[in-house]
Amino acid sequence: MQALLVFLSIAALSLLASSRALDPGRFPALARLAASGFLFVLLGIFLGPSVAGVLTERHLEAMRPVMALGLGTAGVLLGLNLEPRLLRLLPRSVYLSGLAHSGTAFFFVALPLLVPLVFTSARGLLGAVGAAAMLGAAASLSSGHSAVLAWRAGRLDRARGLGVALLTMLDDAVGLGVLALALMIGAASNVGEGLGLVCLALLLGVMCGALLAFLTHSLKDLAELTTVTLGGVVLVSGAAAYLRVSPLLAGVACGATLAVVGGRTSERVARALGRVERPVFLVLVFLVGCAVHARDYWAWVLMPAFVGLRFLGKMLGGRFARRLAQQTLVLPPRLGYALIAQGGLALCLVAEYGMLVPGGLSRRVLDVVVMGAVVNELLAGQAFQYVVDPPRSLSENPADSEKVAA
């Protein structure tokens, strides 16, 4: 019955989030959190076991299949967004630029935070390395939604908006790569078995993706296409959860396979899946919020360090990225400020890590990243003002106008 109440409250909050009650003019921070879905994270933290206790650990355990479904869906959508033709066309400098901003933030966060994690870890150095890597991976991720919204609203020119969005898409690969490494280290008794499990997840995703491409091929009826798509996503998520491998990685492999072999069908599948993307995402972030242990004081200590180090990493990484891509991409002068928003994938990474790697350290990683992501989302609104209203000396660069024209 409590689960039912939770679903109903999500539905009510969803209606509220889309209503005029959250007017950006009156409550800008709240409106921003509602639009990005992070309001549901806060709702989850509030209703979860560590605060109000409406949902207990037992309820969360029973909702693990729903969480696996959310992670699998996110993975499939991520994989479907990969466009192999476009990726092949991108010059090396764009990849280097993406790697620069995400890699800098990764090292800025992972290396300093490794020290306290080693001292508080019960799983030894290897466990602490895995946890620090996950903190770094979550820090390396940025969300491009502010840039896209600013471009659509006419506050940022198209080339700059798309440039930022492209860089934030490329950092997803860093996050997923580190997740795979962290799972190899932490999800099994030895690294060889961990590698086997990651390969199993990818193989499962490839098989499901190929099958889904075949199943949806020549389906003309929209209801049937939607049903088969949903069935395929549920199958890959469910199979991964059943085999205790990563639904997120399996989903990415499934989506990417579908994008590669599916041809035009993959576009229709993406559209069909897009219809359930928002509700599934909201339920997922709500459950991630429920999993936060708000009374873990170490997490509260580490969180400001995480946010601060990430901020510095993004500022410096933004400069590197801008310098590396100056011949190929038009990027805003203060790129680092555009990369502060963290986005939902960071939550997916730590949720996945928390599900598959047992112990208090993975839980602490989740606590730090989830709370840090909320703070980053709030900071991002202010930070982006520096991107759309930069000092005149920085914005007037004649070379940029030539690249925009090109």
Added chain:
Amino acid sequence: MKGAVIRLLLLMVLLAIISRAQVLRADSGTPVMLAAGALLLCGLFAGKVAKGLGLPRLTGYLLVGVAVGPYALGFIPNAGVKGLELVKGLAVSLIALVAGTELRLGLIRRVGARVALLCAAVCGVTFLVCFGATFAIKPFLPFLADMTVPQALAVSALLSTVVVSFSPTVTIAIVQETSARGAFTEFLMALVIIGDLLVMVAFALAAGLTKASFGGGLDVTELLGGVGWELFGSVVVGLVLAVGMLVYMRGVKQELPLFLVGLCFAAAEGGTRLHLSPLLVSLAAGALIANLDEHAGERIHNAIQQAGLPVFALFFAAAGAGLKLDSLLTVGPAAMLLVVLRGVAIWFSCRRFAPADDPRLKRYLWMGLISQAGVTFGLAALVSRTFPTFGPQVEVLIVAMITAHELVGPVLTRRALAASGEIRADDAQGTA
């Protein structure tokens, strides 16, 4: 159809691989989502294969569920199928909501009395035949053999009440699939719905008598209160839901399928916990909406057709996967005897008592009354919970009967509708 067969086979190969891979893992996770995805996809393509073979899609859903389920090939673990109970409740509510929109006052005035009379006759004759047969084979049924005569009579009555029940779910799903419309279809749907109301009342009385025969005492007030709450409480809650739906449809005008799925989910879950009948709750809601606002009734009908395909495919495939084939072996002879007798009793009572003005009712109506599914499952589970000494054995017997009825019932229902000449389209989308 060839394409659907190939796709179905490939799906089964993938499930076999996943099932083998699980053996290599020391600990496995929860299989609920695996069961949901596998049954949904297999059900969908099995429905296409069944249609290609001239069978109802629903039979395809059921058969593929049996095939991949825990009691045949074992690709889907039992825990996964059990975890889908929520989907079953949702599907029953959705189906009942659609059925309710068909129950217009005009129809009830036109055929209500005749349907009620025939229903009483069919249920009465079937009950007497099954009751007599069960009591006659008392020495051969382990759970009856050691009981005193009054106890055996009470338990036989209880068992026969459950055996009489029909399946509105299957009937409505087949009607939806075939887009059947006409006097025969209306009569059949009204009969299975009223039949189930009759069975609910009779079951409560039989359960009270059985408790009394085992020394539990007969509390008439409690008995009537329970029946009254289930029937009238369900109708009242259904009316409240109907008002909520009408307000939403007039105020929001968006995402109706999603809203209806959410509301039916709430009706199924909440109804069960409040000891109401989710079927009756949704039926009452649909009927009120259709009679207050015909246009709103049509909108609900169309909206559920959009959301119906995945829910129905999953529901019936899960029902197939849950059929305990091994129970057919243990209580097979007794169950088969009751299946045959029930069929003969229904056939006889329809031939004898159906209104003479429409010869189709005398000839074909019995075929539409053979199916058994959700309601019968629910009553069998209730017997098992209420009478722990003999209930589980009665449940096994009833489940064995349901297995047989689920496999032949949908085919017969479709044949009845085809013979009546009221099938309009053979490939209505978004339904069973």
